[in-house]
Amino acid sequence: MDGGTSSKRRVEAPREGHNVSMGMDALDCPVCFHPLRPPIYQCSVGHFICSSCRPKLGRNKCHLCSAETTFQRCLGMERLMESVKVPCSNAKYGCVEKLTYYQKDEHEKECPNAPCFCPESSCSFAGATDALLDHFSSQHKWPSTTIKYSEDVMFRLEPGLHFLRTKDRQIFLRNVVLEPVGHAISVVSIQPKPKNSKFMCNMSYGSSLTVYFQSSTYLRSSSLSDGLPKGYNLILPKDEIADDGKATFLTFSIDDPNPKVKAREPICLKPVHGV
Known part of the structure; x- marks a missing residue:
């Protein structure tokens, strides 16, 4: 009985946010140094690599440990990368977007709040x-x-x-x-x-x-x-x-960079009787 009540309380308890600090380079591909994004692969030892760099490795040899390996999808790391949200660098200029870490650079290239x-x-x-x-x-x-x-x-x-x-x-x-x-x-x-x-x-x-x-x-x-x-x-x-x-x-x-061109109305030909 007590165990059931305790379990129920654990389920219903609200999840509180936590302040977490980490080195963001841990989320980058160690070959191209760009943020990891799905699909993400790992060697048999657990070293990560992005999908763009994986075909560039010769003989399926790990770029870090040099072990010959078969790279497999790492779904856990993909889920982690999907969950990491970061603010835009232009937040102090009014941008309120919360972005997936690997989408941050793409957003900031076109951010309308850039200074x-x-x-x-x-x-x-x-x-x-x-x-x-x-x-x-x-x-x-x-x-x-x-x-x-x-x-x-x-x-x-x-x-x-x-x-x-x-x-x-x-x-x-x-x-x-x-x-x-x-x-x-x-x-x-x-x-x-x-x-x-x-x-x-x-x-x-x-x-x-x-x-x-x-x-x-x-x-x-x-x-x-x-x-x-x-x-x-x-x-x-x-x-x-x-x-x-x-x-x-x-x-x-x-000049207007996007001029609105009025479409021509179709010409209707009426038959002429008696010709």
């Missing part, structure tokens, strides 16, 4: 893009403008930073610098993970009556971790800009 950085050299702020834009306006008072894809926006040609945002939460940095040769303009897409940009930028400049030059180029992307990107998209020669640029306007637009 971007303030380009001001004396500022150490880092955060997700939404927080970054709030920081720009509240701490540095840099201007920002909400734009629509493929619609022209006109700015006066004034040196300094100007941030542009779209409704789908993309952020762009436009920088105008006064160089000895003229006004140098750069535009960059602010992305946590720099990659080949899908954004086409169109720029032209001139007075209210005349357009002098037009330029179209794919934008670079940057997290701004190294400050402002080097290089320019457009340089306006000094001898073409009168009155220090006060009477010159920069027309700017960014």
Whole structure:
């Protein structure tokens, strides 16, 4: 009777979490040093190896103990690897994902909460893009403008930073610098993970009556971790800009990277009677 009661209590008792520390390299393949993931194999002694490295071993010889062996699936280790959950490295920037250990690197390559950085050299702020834009306006008072894809926006040609945002939460940095040769303009897409940009930028400049030059180029992307990107998209020669640029306007637009193409309606041919 007492044994039955004791057993029942053990089953119904809530399981409490425990703080456990371990060397995470114990969960990595000792050959490629990547996290082990199912299927996982072990030699006859118990040394683990991932499925990608197992075919690379010659003569079925263990990579650690050199014993000739037949590698078998280790279901216990596979179950352990499925149960190990870790936080994303971007948790402090707002990511709440709990990830299987071997999926952590894949997630972080595309994590939307990966940080971007303030380009001001004396500022150490880092955060997700939404927080970054709030920081720009509240701490540095840099201007920002909400734009629509493929619609022209006109700015006066004034040196300094100007941030542009779209409704789908993309952020762009436009920088105008006064160089000895003229006004140098750069535009960059602010992305946590720099990659080949899908954004086409169109720029032209001139007075209210005349357009002098037009330029179209794919934008670079940057997290701004190294400050402002080097290089320019457009340089306006000094001898073409009168009155220090006060009477010159920069027309700017960014093409929609995913344009919605309206499907053509089918053509219905009506029979003509009496022909």
